[in-house]
Amino acid sequence: MSVQDLPIDPPVRWPSNGLSEVPFRVYTDPEQYRLEQERIFKGPSWSYLCLAGEIADPGDWVATTVGEVAVIVARGDDGAINAFVNRCAHRGNLLCITRKGHAKEITCIYHGWSYDLAGHLTGVAFARGVKGQGGMPPEFRKDERHLQRLRVAELCGLVFGTFDEDVEDLETYLGPLVVGGMKRVLNRPYHVIGRSTQILPNNWKLYAENVKDTYHASILHSFLTTFRINRLSMPGSINIDDSGGNHFSQAKLDYAAEDADYKAAKLRSDTDLKLQDNSVTEAFDEYGDQVSVQILTVFPNMVLQQVRNTIAVRVIRPKAVDCTELDWVHLGFDDDDEAMTERRLRQGNLIGAAGYIAMEDGCVGGFVQRALQYNDAGSGVVMMGGHDAQSQTFRASEAAIRGFWKKYRAVMGG
């Protein structure tokens, strides 16, 4: 057992064993952040890696991160997806420097060590020396120097990886509810229609909580209420897996009533703010179940969203204790016609760094982080809807946030 494996208590202490109080220092403590990298991201969690479609052909690779750890995901000659650390076994150099590429093998630029697409060390430059001098000693064995591999699993065209040998398989990890929520949204072949990255000036967990927070949506995002898009009476639900870490929330919409409302609004002559062009919100019930918003999370780093007809994967990438990057991968379906594509593009204004109902999430975490600066004693409160992390048939609740902390504490200890 290495020193690192010794069971030490995390530096942040919890006020109780309950889930509804969160110590502020959990967002500010650098040692806590370091321990999260070990225990969560390199621990028994399935992290989102990439879309299977990004590495469609043998030889395709993408460079990504699991927590802050650099990882390569590659499609091998046999068609299988492999993931391994982006760190040369020789001197620790970064092997893949750009975001994606295509190669027969992966060669380190520093000393020319080469690996196949499964991370096996296949070549060592000058292994036998030069002119009979130098070279590796006879006890050096290439097969002992492979790149550390991650276990890989694919679901709905999303590729996940884990450093942990023992964590349950992906679908068990997600639980049947969340697997169902994922399959509902990604129910047919899809492709990328856009990408962007948002730099969030806050701890990664503030964003992880934000997407599980059904309480804030109609308050912080006043676009919804101003333009009467969000009806507080809309039926909805919060669905949380047994571990607490994974969830999806849903809100339904009476599409026909909204359409009638728009038509009525055009006849009204009151001075209320009105949209000049309603196409930004004009949605089509493409799943035929009236669900207009579904936000799904996978602990620790992925969000799958359906906001009306915008479909996106969001990847949460911790960069420092007070800095996070949020990657947005916007999707369209292969069977979209031009009208549907245009609809998705127009509704795209709702989400992302400039999104009418997402922009505020970019700054509010930073405001929390700033408020906690050298003022991080005490705890925040997440008691809306009770103290546990059970699924609920209403949304005025912080149950999914409590689920996050249930999972977090199970993995982190403390």
Next chain:
Amino acid sequence: MADDKVRLGIHELIAAYSDCIDDDRLEEWPDFFVEDCRYLITDRESHREGLRHGVIYCASRGMLIDRVTSTRRVLMYEPHRYRHIVGPVRVGAMTDGTAEATSNFIAVRIMHDGETGIFATGRYLDRIDVRSEPYRFIERVVVLDSRKIDTLLAIPL
């Protein structure tokens, strides 16, 4: 090839556009566009790959007006403004009263507390209606050099 008068008009339009945003006269911003316009903020890599989604995607002047209304009266963000520095404008092909133009820009963001930094750099790809004055954008594609946006993008570029 556009004549000098048209060229000058295009230069004026592009300079006036940045002044409008930087002077916080956002209400006038939609008037720089024709009714049936397109305004897109994308990034270099997405643009090269032909990805059509934009951080902002407006396909009518009405959508621009909604952006302004939302920015002014609805959205919550920390007060800030931009200073655009637009480089030399190159006027390209002209067909049927539509001129193409390109220019490079730096947008500096000045926060309410004075914190100042480069927010975005990129390239404007414009198609401009020059049939009558005032000239207006038919299309303005803002191609950012970087895919990373710090915190949020509330004010148009």
